[in-house]
Amino acid sequence: MIAHEFNIPAERLPALLCAMPKAELHMHIEGSLEPELIFALAQRNGVALPYADVEALRRAYAFTNLQSFLDIYYAGASVLLKEQDFYDMAWAYLERAAADNVVRTEMFFDPQTHTARGVDIQVVIEGLHRACVDAEAKLGVSAALILCFLRHLSEEEAFETLEQALPYATKFIGVGLDSSEVGHPPEKFAKVFARCRELGLHLVAHAGEEGPPAYVWSALDVLKVERVDHGVQSAKDPVLMARLAKDRIPLTVCPLSNLKLCVFPDLKQHNLKTLLDAGLVATVNSDDPAYFGGYMNENFLQTFAATGLTAQHAWQLAANSFEGSFIDDAAKARYIDRLNETFARFAG
Ligand code: ADE
Ligand code: ZN
Numbered sequence: 001m002i003a004h005e006f007n008i009p010a011e012r013l014p015a016l017l018c019a020m021p022k023a024e025l026h027m028h029i030e031g032s033l034e035p036e037l038i039f040a041l042a043q044r045n046g047v048a049l050p051y052a053d054v055e056a057l058r059r060a061y062a063f064t065n066l067q068s069f070l071d072i073y074y075a076g077a078s079v080l081l082k083e084q085d086f087y088d089m090a091w092a093y094l095e096r097a098a099a100d101n102v103v104r105t106e107m108f109f110d111p112q113t114h115t116a117r118g119v120d121i122q123v124v125i126e127g128l129h130r131a132c133v134d135a136e137a138k139l140g141v142s143a144a145l146i147l148c149f150l151r152h153l154s155e156e157e158a159f160e161t162l163e164q165a166l167p168y169a170t171k172f173i174g175v176g177l178d179s180s181e182v183g184h185p186p187e188k189f190a191k192v193f194a195r196c197r198e199l200g201l202h203l204v205a206h207a208g209e210e211g212p213p214a215y216v217w218s219a220l221d222v223l224k225v226e227r228v229d230h231g232v233q234s235a236k237d238p239v240l241m242a243r244l245a246k247d248r249i250p251l252t253v254c255p256l257s258n259l260k261l262c263v264f265p266d267l268k269q270h271n272l273k274t275l276l277d278a279g280l281v282a283t284v285n286s287d288d289p290a291y292f293g294g295y296m297n298e299n300f301l302q303t304f305a306a307t308g309l310t311a312q313h314a315w316q317l318a319a320n321s322f323e324g325s326f327i328d329d330a331a332k333a334r335y336i337d338r339l340n341e342t343f344a345r346f347a348g
Helices: 010-019 035-045 054-059 066-079 083-099 111-115 121-139 155-171 186-198 213-223 232-236 238-246 255-260 272-277 296-307 311-323 329-346
Strands: 022-028 102-109 142-150 174-178 202-207 227-230 251-253 282-284
Touching: 010 296, 010 311, 010 329, 022 227, 022 251, 022 282, 022 311, 035 054, 035 066, 035 083, 066 111, 083 102, 083 121, 102 121, 102 174, 102 329, 111 121, 111 142, 111 155, 121 142, 121 155, 142 155, 155 186, 174 186, 186 202, 186 213, 202 213, 213 227, 213 232, 213 238, 227 232, 232 238, 232 251, 232 272, 251 272, 255 296, 272 282, 272 296, 272 311, 282 296, 282 311, 296 311, 311 329
Parallel strands: 022 102, 102 142, 142 174, 174 202, 202 227, 227 251, 251 282
Antiparallel strands: none
């Protein structure tokens, strides 16, 4: 894809970041559960929560690393029991995404978080999928699902989850790998990813969020992923950077997540610009927006304000999001046309 030269006055950049069409490639639907919805679902389902109210829950959102977040995130998901709960959660996110001019989203879900509590995988997938279908019809947002295996559990349990999910295989487009990274390298899941590859599923994995560049290498070479989720630690390894650039492997970067989980001490020190300037297919994403203080546009606005990225970077990030998505080439070209039309409207 050819980068475009646009003459965008600096004062128009924030509005342009919000208005430009974009794809979101890294968000966990359970991470979009706002405290208000957690309490509403708890009441609807008679689930007791260890927090007095919404404010008390929000006060607990002071994370020091990935694990300190995951403990609260899994507790929040305990209110999800019925198909309508999964629908309502996904619909709330999809409406919010549409407001940020997200035109395509590939949403992660964690079935094991729910099946471990006795919720049937059918309930999870049908509820989420119905919201995706409605998003296309009612919001004009193209939405798809990616099933994530929890890496703190065993590969055998991942295989069991895959078996349970296969009757609904038309309702998700790929598999991913998430949860506690350090100590659970990608190669732990080599066999189940090989099976998913045979099945024709798309493959992605979290790697290099807190874990070392070696985990990104094994996500690429052992799991054979098409995208790397986070991947920011790759900047420590110049040979890996060259490989990611050469093979145009997208990195789904999540700046506000990295800030809240202390991967970078502040946004000014985030390495997104380094990744883009090295020619990597980096993208901006919200990860767990209800927990990290912002949906897509907030991620763009805060990151650009802190790091001095330009309109050219904005175009590149949006174009990368379409290039990295699992839509066909004709759809990618249509979205790039819409992107260029938006930039032309903002040009001086
Ligand atoms: N699950 C939800 N958010 C996650 C993240 N940022 N890293 C790993 N697993 C996750
Ligand atoms: Zn994530």
